[in-house]
Amino acid sequence: MPIAQPYSLLIRNAAQVLTLVGPPPDKPLAGAAMSEWRIIDLGYVACYGGSIAAVGPMHELDEALIGPDTRIIEATGRVVMPGLVECHTHLVFGGNRADEFQRKLQGESYLDILASGGGILSTVRKTRAASDEELLAQALHHLKGFRHYGVTTLETKTGYGLDKPTELRLLRVARQAGQRQPVRIVNTFLGAHVPGPEYKGRPADYLAYLAAEVLPEVQGAAEFVDVFCEEGAFGVADARRYLQRARDLGFKLKIHAEQLHDLGGCLMAAELGATSVDHCDYLTPEGAAHVAAAGQGRTVAVLLPLVPMFLRQAQYAPGRQFVDAGLPVAISTDFNPGSCPSKNLWLALQVACLKMGLTPREALAAVTLNAAWAIDRQQDCGSLEPGKRADVLLLHVPDYRELPYWLGENPVAQVVIGGEVV
Secondary structure, three states, rough: OOOOOOOOOEEEEEEEEOOOOOOOOOOOOHHHHHOOOOOEEEEEEEEEEEEEEEEHHHHHHHHOOOOOEEEEEOOOOEEEEEEEEEEEHHHHHOOOOOOHHHOOOOOOOOOHHHHOOOHHHHHHHHHHOHHHHHHHHHHHHHHHHHHHHOOOEEEEOOOOOOOOHHHHHHHHHHHHHOOOOOOOOEEEOOOOOOOOHHOOOOOHHHHHHHHHHHHHHOOOOOOOEEEOOOOOOOOOOHHHHHHHOOOOOOOOEEEEEEOOOOHHHHHHHHHHHOOEEEOOOOHHHHHHHHHHOOOOOOOOOOOOHHHHOOOOOOOOOOOHHHHHHOOEEEEOOOEEEOOOOOOOOOHHHHHHHHHHHHOHHHHHHHHHHHHHHHHHOOOOOOOOOOOOOOOEEEEEEHHHHHHHOOOOOOOEEEEEEOOEOO
C-alpha cells in the first residue's frame, strides 16, 4: 500500500539506480545471479524515516508523496546504490605496525619479525597496554574513514587481546563506537586469532580455555564466533571442536581458512553451517563446489584481495572459478594493522576484478548484498528495496562500469545512513 505521509527524503533523476535486487530471495547471490540483479535507468529512491519507501523509474514516481518538508537530492548524471557492507574487519586495536612495514620493505621476512617480538603479538602488547579511551578514539577515527568510502554497516572482530579481560574490552569498545556514530557495528569474537602468548605451543589448551571461560561471558556481546584455522594458528580438528562449542552456545559461525594452505577448514566450517568462510586464497575450485554444497548455498566466501597485495603474495583466491562453481562471494578489506591497513573497499573491489576475475556487476554484489548475507544482515541492508534500512550512496560517476576502472579513487559524493545524510 502507498504511504499516506509525504516522503522524508527523495533521491531523484539518477542516471542509474543499482538496486541489487534479484533472485533468489532466500539465499545470497551465486553463479549467474551475481550479475543479473536489476539496474534502473533514470530512477529514484524514496525514503520515509529510516526506511526505504519506494524505488523505481522516474515515470513511476508518485508526485503526490512529495511534500513541503521532503528533502530532495538531485542525482542527475550519478549512480545511486546501496551503502557498502564491510563484512570482515579488525577495527579495534592499539598502535600500528608501520615500523614493521618498513622492515619488510627492507627485506626482513615475517618470521624474522615474529622472532624478534613483532607481528601480531606486538599489536597484542600495544592493545593490552592501551586504555579504553585510546582504543575508542582510534576506532572512531577509523569509522570516520569507512564512512568516507560509503560503508554503512561494518563487522568488527576482536583478536588483539588474546586474554579474557582485553577481549571483553574490545567488544565493549566496539559497541561504544557503534553507539557514537551512524555506521552500524556487528560484533564477532575472534579470541581464537592465534594462541595467546601465555599459551605458546599449546593451541588446544588455549581453545579449551576460551571455550570454558570466555565464550560464556561473550554471549550477548558478540553475535559471531570466528577462528583462524591455519598452520601456526589452529588445526582443523581443534577448530571444529571449538566452533561446535560456540554453536552449542548459540553463536553464529565464521572462520579464517585457506589463507596460506589448503587444510580443509572452509569445508569443515560450511558443514557446521558457518555464515561465512573468509580468505580462501588456497581454496581450489573443486573445494569451492564442495563448500557451496555443504553450505546449501548459504555459506558466503569472503574474499580479501588487499591482503595478498599488501603482503606481496602471488596467490589470490580464484574468485572467477568460485562464482562459476556456484559459491556465493563477498569482498572485504580485512582492515587490520598487520596485513591490510586500508579502509578503501572500492580498491578491494577493483583488485577483485583485476586479480580474482570478478566482473563489475559481480564485484558490486560482493560488497553489498552478499556482504550483508555474510554477516546475517540481508533482511535490512545490501539492496535498495522497500522496507530495508535507508542506506544509500550517491556516486560521482554516471555508469557502474566506471567503478572498477578509476583505480584507487573514491567515487562517493553523498552518504545516507538510516535516511539521514551524513
